[in-house]
Amino acid sequence: MPHTPARVPPELLHGSSRVLRPRDATGVYAHPRPEFARLERAGALHRLATGYYVPVPDDQLGRDWRPELEAVALGIAVADEGTASVALMGLSAARVHTAIPRGLAIAVVATSRHRPPLHLADRDAMVLFARRRVSSLDVQHHTGELGQGWITTIEQTTLDLVARPTLGGLPDQALNAAHALLARCDRDLLNELAVTQRRQASLSRLYSVA
Incomplete structure (x- = not known):
């Protein structure tokens, strides 16, 4: 069975900022912090600082990407x-x-x-x-x-x-x-x-x- 890449849930991507905090995901995950850590390990989230993440753009997946x-x-x-x-x-x-x-x-x-x-x-x-x-x-x-x-x-x-x-x-x-x-x-x-x-x-x- 082919591997399905990890994805950030689309319901987290509709705010004015693409920066995400675990607290923003309490309605999506029962335990947001370990889920964010999992998405970071999978390369779907990039950690900016403690408690702040950003989704990695699709065209940058697998690359050493970081925003300005x-x-x-x-x-x-x-x-x-x-x-x-x-x-x-x-x-x-x-x-x-x-x-x-x-x-x-x-x-x-x-x-x-x-x-x-x-x-x-x-x-x-x-x-x-x-x-x-x-x-x-x-x-x-x-x-x-x-x-x-x-x-x-x-x-x-x-x-x-x-x-x-x-x-x-x-x-x-x-x-x-x-x-x-x-x-x-x-x-x-x-x-x-x-x-x-x-x-x-x-x-x-x-x-x-x-």
Whole structure:
């Protein structure tokens, strides 16, 4: 009899994020954790971090696949809090906006609550959660590798990078990205955001060296 490959139950794949947690499967499995471990051993699930998994795409089965770090950060945040209150920001938004050409070992995502950094299991990297009220940020819709959510706009990203360049521990890259994004900004919107968010001094410093 031919071997039937393991598959993630389709009823687990309909959320805004493809990131799955064992608690999401309580209506499918009586004991989700051992079932997730079984699916991981079979190659159907990829473990991102303790308690977080993602289905392996059909065209990547049997390969050494792992999703992009920025997609992982947003996917985990959406899985935990939903799409409305989280957004990629800072260094991660700059990376998606192509202002940082090389991959990073840290991702930054805005969330509604304080939580410790999450160290990933599939690479030497971590997700940093910054408490922000996403409804007060300028964001745009983003469809990534692991689902949908929000990302700060180019203008908001520029302002965040210059206001908090040390967030993520890479201040030089943050400031370089801010300068790269400045040329693509709507200056009127950028100035308006700086006034609304009381970051005029930070923006003035950026203008002074632009």
